[in-house]
Amino acid sequence: MLTTKRKVAGSAKNNDSAKNKLHQLESSREESSNLLTTNQGLQITDNHNSLKAGPRGPTLMEDFILREKLAHFAHERIPERAVYARGSGAHGFFKPYKSMAPYTTAGFLQDPGVETPVFVRFSTTTGQAGSADTVRDARGFAVKFYTQEGNYDLVGCSMPVFFVQDAIKFPDLMHALKPEPNCGMPQASTGHDTFWDFASLMPESTHMLMWTMSDRAIPRSFRMMEGFGVHAFKFINAGGDAHFVKFHWKPKLGVHALAWDEAQKIAGKDPDFHRRDLWEAIESGHFPEWELGVQIIDAGKEGELGFDILDPTKLIPESQVPVQLIGRLTLNRNPDNFFAETEQIAFNPGHLVPGIDFSNDPLLQGRLFAYSETQRSRLGGANFHEIPINRSVCPMHNFQRDGTHRQTILKGRVAYEPNTLGNGSEFRIDGAAQGFKESPEVTDSSKSRGRSPSFDDHFSQATLFWNSQSNAEKDHIVAAFRFELSRVEQVNIRQRVVDNLAHVDMKLASRVAAPLGIGTPDPKAAAGRLGFRDHRIANKLDEEPSLRMASKPGTHVKTRRVAVLVADGVEPASVKRLMLDLASAGAVCKTVSHQLGSVSTAGGRQMPVDHTFCTMPSVMFDAVIVPGGAPHIEALRGMGSAMHFVMEAYKHCKPICAINEGVELFAALGFALGKNLEVVATPAAGMVIADSRKVIDGQVSQDFIAAVALHRHWERLDVEGIAA
Numbered sequence: 001m002l003t004t005k006r007k008v009a010g011s012a013k014n015n016d017s018a019k020n021k022l023h024q025l026e027s028s029r030e031e032s033s034n035l036l037t038t039n040q041g042l043q044i045t046d047n048h049n050s051l052k053a054g055p056r057g058p059t060l061m062e063d064f065i066l067r068e069k070l071a072h073f074a075h076e077r078i079p080e081r082a083v084y085a086r087g088s089g090a091h092g093f094f095k096p097y098k099s100m101a102p103y104t105t106a107g108f109l110q111d112p113g114v115e116t117p118v119f120v121r122f123s124t125t126t127g128q129a130g131s132a133d134t135v136r137d138a139r140g141f142a143v144k145f146y147t148q149e150g151n152y153d154l155v156g157c158s159m160p161v162f163f164v165q166d167a168i169k170f171p172d173l174m175h176a177l178k179p180e181p182n183c184g185m186p187q188a189s190t191g192h193d194t195f196w197d198f199a200s201l202m203p204e205s206t207h208m209l210m211w212t213m214s215d216r217a218i219p220r221s222f223r224m225m226e227g228f229g230v231h232a233f234k235f236i237n238a239g240g241d242a243h244f245v246k247f248h249w250k251p252k253l254g255v256h257a258l259a260w261d262e263a264q265k266i267a268g269k270d271p272d273f274h275r276r277d278l279w280e281a282i283e284s285g286h287f288p289e290w291e292l293g294v295q296i297i298d299a300g301k302e303g304e305l306g307f308d309i310l311d312p313t314k315l316i317p318e319s320q321v322p323v324q325l326i327g328r329l330t331l332n333r334n335p336d337n338f339f340a341e342t343e344q345i346a347f348n349p350g351h352l353v354p355g356i357d358f359s360n361d362p363l364l365q366g367r368l369f370a371y372s373e374t375q376r377s378r379l380g381g382a383n384f385h386e387i388p389i390n391r392s393v394c395p396m397h398n399f400q401r402d403g404t405h406r407q408t409i410l411k412g413r414v415a416y417e418p419n420t421l422g423n424g425s426e427f428r429i430d431g432a433a434q435g436f437k438e439s440p441e442v443t444d445s446s447k448s449r450g451r452s453p454s455f456d457d458h459f460s461q462a463t464l465f466w467n468s469q470s471n472a473e474k475d476h477i478v479a480a481f482r483f484e485l486s487r488v489e490q491v492n493i494r495q496r497v498v499d500n501l502a503h504v505d506m507k508l509a510s511r512v513a514a515p516l517g518i519g520t521p522d523p524k525a526a527a528g529r530l531g532f533r534d535h536r537i538a539n540k541l542d543e544e545p546s547l548r549m550a551s552k553p554g555t556h557v558k559t560r561r562v563a564v565l566v567a568d569g570v571e572p573a574s575v576k577r578l579m580l581d582l583a584s585a586g587a588v589c590k591t592v593s594h595q596l597g598s599v600s601t602a603g604g605r606q607m608p609v610d611h612t613f614c615t616m617p618s619v620m621f622d623a624v625i626v627p628g629g630a631p632h633i634e635a636l637r638g639m640g641s642a643m644h645f646v647m648e649a650y651k652h653c654k655p656i657c658a659i660n661e662g663v664e665l666f667a668a669l670g671f672a673l674g675k676n677l678e679v680v681a682t683p684a685a686g687m688v689i690a691d692s693r694k695v696i697d698g699q700v701s702q703d704f705i706a707a708v709a710l711h712r713h714w715e716r717l718d719v720e721g722i723a724a
Contacts, residue, residue: 038068046449048531050168050362054445055452056310059167059365066168070366073171074373080129081378083174084140086188087123088133088222088275089342090282092331094118094145094292100326103243103296104235105355105434108147109326117146119389120331121345122222122278126177127188132267133274134258135188136217136480138208141227141249142347143329146393153351154247155371159216160228160315163205165455167366172198173205191487200496203532204455206504207313207462213480214465215257215473215549220622220711221277223288223559224256226552231349231364232309234357234439235296242439244302244309244359246316248293248323254554256711259652260480262619269617279334286559286586287332293323299439307461308454312363314461318546341389346375357439362451380404456533459503466505468547472714474508481512494518499526550714557708558586563611563621563649565642566591568600569631572607574659574692578625581701587708589625592616594639602629613641618649623708628660628692637668648724650684653716655707657688659695686713 036044044065051063059066076082093115100109108116123140124131139158144151163173176198179185186192190212199205211217219225229247236242258266266273281288295316302309305316335341348371349364358364375384381404384390399415414422469477481501485494495518501509502521509521526532545551562582564575579589590610593599598606610616618624624646626636636642647669649656658666666689683689686707690700707713 049449049451050166051449053443053447055450057443057445058360059362069171070370071373074370075377083125084123085129086127086131087121087342088278089121090331091333092118094329096327103237105238106353107149108145119144131188132271134263134266147353148394149353151351151392152353153347155347155349156227156229158225159211161208162312163208165204165313166362191484193488193490196488197493200493201530203458203500204313206458210462210465213477215476218258218263220256220258222274224251224253226255231312231361232359236355236357236439242299244297246295249290250293252289255549255552262652265619281559282334287330290329291325292327293325295321295323310361311455312361317541317544319544344387345389346384348372354436462504465547468543470548470550478511485516553710557705560587560622560708562587562589562623563592564589564625566593566599567632567635569602569629570627571602571629574628577695578701585705613645618645623655624649626658626662626665628662630661633661633664647722651719651722651724653712653714655686657704660691663689685715
């Protein structure tokens with residue numbers, strides 16, 4: 001009995017000892033938490049580079065650290081996408097201009113007479129599904145081609161470069177971009193400490209920062225936004241010859257942006273602004289169009305570019321390698337059901353067709369794994385390809401079976417290959433068939449977790465981008481950096497950012513730093529930071545015209561929205577010809593007043609009112625017309641909302657036309673006018689001032705349509721003084 005008690009006491013003592021040891025281990029784990037480990041506690045020695053077959057070789061599947069990190073990230077959000085959650089989509093078709101047989105065997109790029117069905121999804125990157133459309137952000141531009149050789153996904157972006165060079169840093173980037181985990185704020189905004197803390201410590205993000213702080217990050221609409229494949233891919237022809245290729249989508253309507261103040265106001269007035277614009281354009285028959293362009297480089301000659309083509313933070317200047325336009329994309333049908341189509345569509349850069357292959361871009365290599373993981377998590381399992389919007393239009397045969405939400409009912413006992421038990425329905429591999437074949441590549445390097453020295457130049461192309469902008473676009477970039485960094489609480493983070501910018505351009509850095517309450521930019525301080533590489537490649541180009549939006553204005557006014565301000569006493573004859581000419585040119589004119597219903601014209605008739613100043617402010621329109629009529633102008637002058645409407649449109653550099661007494665409204669707003677309503681000097685850019693006679697003879701229509709086609713007149717110098 002005594003022995004038993006001693007055994008029990010000894011067992012309890014051992015249990016206490018084991019608990020103490022476990023507690024000590026847990027305490028030790030907490031104490032050493034400053035060391036990065038895997039989820040299993042294995043210490044990580046390199047969190048910046050995936051495992052590759054040589055510095056420029058492909059990423060290796062054995063990199064369990066990369067796979068764990070990407071898989072965990074892909075499963076973090078349910079049920080919406082972890083990134084690109086807020087999207088808009090449409091059906092359409094793609095048609096090539098010519099055969100691309102010299103470069104690729106891809107069937108959908110061969111016959112100009114064949115149309116390939118597509119579904120396109122546009123999206124913001126950082127915000128949740130309920131966030132606003134017009135936030136400052138890079139936007140997804142993903143195209144699914146339903147080809148006869150299988151589905152091909154060109155999963156691109158509204159910018160040609162990205163923040164990081166290696167996929168292993170993507171979860172870190174998105175965690176820094178997303179709302180801070182302790183408070184869940186801010187939503188769909190990079191104006192907070194965690195993002196700029198990360199960006200300031202990752203100099204490789206500098207080029208992308210220049211793009212996201214530019215007007216490219218606030219497009220006027222999806223229909224006026226460029227798209228890019230970002231990564232280098234490969235075209236493979238029938239002879240097995242390989243060419244590197246970069247993809248571009250060029251909008252037929254030109255490339256246009258919102259003003260930042262305007263974008264913020266639209267987010268409050270209509271958070272669905274871009275989604276609504278796309279839907280309404282297609283419903284009205286104004287089908288959006290883009291041209292597909294490619295930059296093609298012979299494999300083996302990419303070293304002549306002066307930078308590494310595998311680096312996703314670099315672009316190929318169009319002056320160096322021109323873009324060849326090879327086809328047209330048209331969106332002509334809205335989804336029947338948003339959830340079933342736009343929400344459930346599943347893209348993956350690994351969905352290829354014969355004749356197109358990957359490059360060893362380390363960001364792309366990681367995406368090939370991460371996207372399939374994301375779709376399996378988001379859509380409930382491995383059978384997301386059977387959802388109608390994701391189904392291929394060509395036959396699909398393999399021995400994959402079962403799983404959640406399986407739709408296909410497969411018969412027979414054979415679910416493997418090779419086999420002899422099938423009844424003739426089994427499928428074989430035919431090595432001679434024209435199926436997918438990877439482009440051959442010799443990789444005779446030792447595996448390593450590192451990065452090629454050819455990835456080291458983080459600033460040359462950021463400088464090229466800055467030098468290429470117009471003066472107005474440079475002003476907007478400076479203002480964007482100031483806005484973002486003024487929301488950063490930690491002074492040292494602000495300082496690190498401007499120190500990095502000093503390596504792009506000292507004037508840029510100094511202008512950004514001026515109102516931020518920090519020291520002058522110090523490039524030497526940046527040189528000692530994590531990830532800084534002081535290796536710059538001499539640029540062959542001082543500037544690149546294709547990088548500025550001002551060089552891509554478009555040539556017409558189709559679908560532009562024009563507000564016609566009306567009140568009692570308006571003279572419709574003064575504006576009738578202009579409205580008709582605008583409509584003939586494809587613009588949409590809408591009357592706006594203080595209330596719905598109608599207003600009384602100078603002749604005693606009734607003129608219908610489409611919108612009110614409250615529900616459709618100036619930020620919802622591309623241009624403004626103020627018709628004549630003395631009582632009408634007097635009435636507008638008494639409406640604060642009408643006065644604000646014009647002032648705000650002027651501040652946002654929109655085209656404005658004033659007819660007859662409409663000029664008096666400008667005088668009341670402080671615009672420079674002389675006696676008898678004559679303009680003292682040349683009207684501000686984009687301002688058209690005329691009388692009824694000029695309207696009737698069509699001269700005003702020509703001038704105003706030309707002003708609207710340019711979209712914005714950023715050269716207005718006095719907009720900062722406008723109180724709107």
